[in-house]
Amino acid sequence: MFQQEIDEKAKTLKLWVRRKRGNRKLVCSGCGRKLLEPHDVTEREVRDLPCFEYRTTVVIELYRVRCPDCGLKIEKVEQLPSKAPFSKRFEEAVGEACESASARRVAKQFGMAESTVRAIDLRYLERWNAERKKPPLRHLGVDEIFLGKTTKFVTVVSNLESGEPLWFGRERKKETLDEFFRTQLSARQRRRIEAACVDMWEPFKSSIQEWSPNCAIVYDKFHIMQHANKAVDEVRRAEFFRKGGRMRDVVKGKRWLLLTRWVHLTADKRQQLNQLFALNRKVMKAYLLKESLERLWTYTYEGAMLRYLKSWTLQLRWQRLPAFEKLAHMLVDHLEGILNYCRVKVRFGVVEAINGNIKTLLRRGRGYKNLCYLLLKAQRMAVTKTEFVAFRKAA
Ligand SMILES: [Zn+2]
Numbered sequence: 579m580f581q582q583e584i585d586e587k588a589k590t591l592k593l594w595v596r597r598k599r600g601n602r603k604l605v606c607s608g609c610g611r612k613l614l615e616p617h618d619v620t621e622r623e624v625r626d627l628p629c630f631e632y633r634t635t636v637v638i639e640l641y642r643v644r645c646p647d648c649g650l651k652i653e654k655v656e657q658l659p660s661k662a663p664f665s666k667r668f669e670e671a672v673g674e675a676c677e678s679a680s681a682r683r684v685a686k687q688f689g690m691a692e693s694t695v696r697a698i699d700l701r702y703l704e705r706w707n708a709e710r711k712k713p714p715l716r717h718l719g720v721d722e723i724f725l726g727k728t729t730k731f732v733t734v735v736s737n738l739e740s741g742e743p744l745w746f747g748r749e750r751k752k753e754t755l756d757e758f759f760r761t762q763l764s765a766r767q768r769r770r771i772e773a774a775c776v777d778m779w780e781p782f783k784s785s786i787q788e789w790s791p792n793c794a795i796v797y798d799k800f801h802i803m804q805h806a807n808k809a810v811d812e813v814r815r816a817e818f819f820r821k822g823g824r825m826r827d828v829v830k831g832k833r834w835l836l837l838t839r840w841v842h843l844t845a846d847k848r849q850q851l852n853q854l855f856a857l858n859r860k861v862m863k864a865y866l867l868k869e870s871l872e873r874l875w876t877y878t879y880e881g882a883m884l885r886y887l888k889s890w891t892l893q894l895r896w897q898r899l900p901a902f903e904k905l906a907h908m909l910v911d912h913l914e915g916i917l918n919y920c921r922v923k924v925r926f927g928v929v930e931a932i933n934g935n936i937k938t939l940l941r942r943g944r945g946y947k948n949l950c951y952l953l954l955k956a957q958r959m960a961v962t963k964t965e966f967v968a969f970r971k972a973a
Pocket of ligand 1: 606607608609610611645646647648649651
């Protein structure tokens with residue numbers, strides 16, 4: 579340090595730093611080539627970690643090199659990872675703060691624009707992602723998530739063993755998943771996939787069969803129960819809303835009660851559901867059918883699982899519940915994939931947890947225009963286990 583400037587009023591500190599050259603080699607920031615001689619000297623001003631209560635900037639002397647490949651370039655310096663006017667440790671402090679707080683709050687804390695905070699956070703995550711070792715992909719998860727009116731549906735591909743999302747794709751067509759296989763995996767990596775947990779959705783199935791033919795398709799509990807919940811909701815609407823008036827008031831606000839498992843309801847909420855059931859037998863039957871379908875995954879032997887599914891389907895006779903008849907047909911049509919649960923041991927609940935994490939991020943971040951940023955955020959979250967809320971609930 580050879581010069582300093584303190585502004586007591588504005589609480590700013592500016593330091594001039596000269597680095598010792600010694601006989602170290604200079605590195606071209608364009609290509610990484612090592613060079614012996616500097617071309618000239620220049621200066622860069624970057625924001626660094628605060629000194630006491632002073633907002634601190636550092637002016638660093640830097641060499642420029644004349645690289646045979648890149649021409650006149652600034653030397654590469656470890657502490658200055660990008661062209662942005664921030665030191666590496668400052669960016670790290672901002673990135674770390676962003677792990678547990680919203681960009682808006684971090685912006686306030688550091689006295690910067692929110693967009694700047696997001697840009698720093700993105701670089702912080704990109705550096706982390708470039709350096710880390712990525713686990714092999716043996717169990718694949720595919721899910722779709724609704725990102726709001728503009729982006730609509732996004733397909734989320736994840737690694738079920740490591741519990742992290744791997745890729746986001748627009749829409750949920752066969753082409754979407756095709757793009758993942760084509761651009762993200764080598765032929766060898768595709769062959770190594772043993773199982774895939776997906777929803778009963780033809781486009782995904784045909785994409786997997788095309789790109790990874792030896793991979794077992796498993797229709798997981800999470801997705802099947804989503805369909806069961808939809809069926810319950812259909813019955814609720816058919817039974818109460820068409821009747822209008824008084825009945826409609828009784829059922830108002832009860833939707834989520836019907837979609838919640840009995841074990842997760844308090845005595846008070848159970849009472850409310852019982853009142854609803856007293857009014858309508860069909861809604862009660864639908865709820866019980868959904869609850870009993872959940873037991874399907876307590877079986878680990880194919881024969882037992884199949885027997886249970888058959889007896890479940892038989893209960894639908896004479897019930898006049900078209901939504902559940904449709905569901906039963908769907909289950910029978912996808913039988914192999916359901917029974918695969920007994921043949922391939924995949925971690926269930928992971929897709930659900932990742933889904934929950936992304937939703938938390940979206941709520942906190944008020945929309946991510948940059949899907950790469952959202953993906954990195956969700957990956958970091960999964961790896962550091964910052965917010966595996968759904969996981970804890972499932973356990
Ligand atoms: Zn170069």
